[in-house]
Amino acid sequence: MRKTSLSTSDSSLSATADEVTKIENFFDVITKRRSIRKYKDIEIPDEHIIQMLEAARLAPSTNNTQPWQYIAVKDSETIGLLSLVAGGQKFIADAKAVIIALANKAASCCPGNPSLWHVQDTMIATEHLVLAATALGYGSCWVAMLDSRNSQSIVAVKQALRIPENADIVALVTLGVPDEVPSPRSTMELSEIAYSEAYGFSLKE
Numbered sequence: 001m002r003k004t005s006l007s008t009s010d011s012s013l014s015a016t017a018d019e020v021t022k023i024e025n026f027f028d029v030i031t032k033r034r035s036i037r038k039y040k041d042i043e044i045p046d047e048h049i050i051q052m053l054e055a056a057r058l059a060p061s062t063n064n065t066q067p068w069q070y071i072a073v074k075d076s077e078t079i080g081l082l083s084l085v086a087g088g089q090k091f092i093a094d095a096k097a098v099i100i101a102l103a104n105k106a107a108s109c110c111p112g113n114p115s116l117w118h119v120q121d122t123m124i125a126t127e128h129l130v131l132a133a134t135a136l137g138y139g140s141c142w143v144a145m146l147d148s149r150n151s152q153s154i155v156a157v158k159q160a161l162r163i164p165e166n167a168d169i170v171a172l173v174t175l176g177v178p179d180e181v182p183s184p185r186s187t188m189e190l191s192e193i194a195y196s197e198a199y200g201f202s203l204k205e
Contacts, residue, residue, distance in 0.1 A: 038139075
């Protein structure tokens with residue numbers, strides 16, 4: 001994996017040693033984030049959950065509509081229900097906490113717009129939460145839950161957790177102290193995904 005290089009040669013972007021360390025720590029968190037599906041039997045303090053949610057709260061959104069809402073679940077029976085709704089995946093049931101990410105349709109900048117701005121904004125905020133979990137030393141796994149089919153299982157969860165009709169369940173995020181070290185993953189080269197000025201023109205690194 002390519003090591004991200006940080007340059008502070010531009011006088012307009014000069015940084016102190018402390019600032020450089022913070023930048024390096026930021027990229028380190030991004031690099032360390034992996035999907036973790038095995039967790040140790042260690043509880044997550046409420047204050048750490050709150051820190052993760054604070055990270056989500058500070059995310060950008062379309063016209064500052066802030067359509068995201070979250071439910072933090074630590075009750076084992078409720079987590080078991082969420083596991084069943086998500087296809088019975090055992091790692092969800094084993095998580096020490098699960099965050100339910102909701103996108104409030106009523107808070108969307110364009111209600112009824114098929115672009116689903118409220119969902120896109122909530123996904124951005126939820127990635128903030130995932131990175132905060134990594135920074136705090138926790139493993140997480142994003143479980144896609146966007147379901148426009150209004151299936152019976154989704155309805156059951158909404159009823160059990162009193163989720164209003166105008167809130168779409170976007171994702172579940174499982175959390176716990178990692179009990180596994182995932183094998184290295186392959187990632188595409190920057191030249192395969194990024195271009196300069198127009199599609200297909202090589203971006204000089």
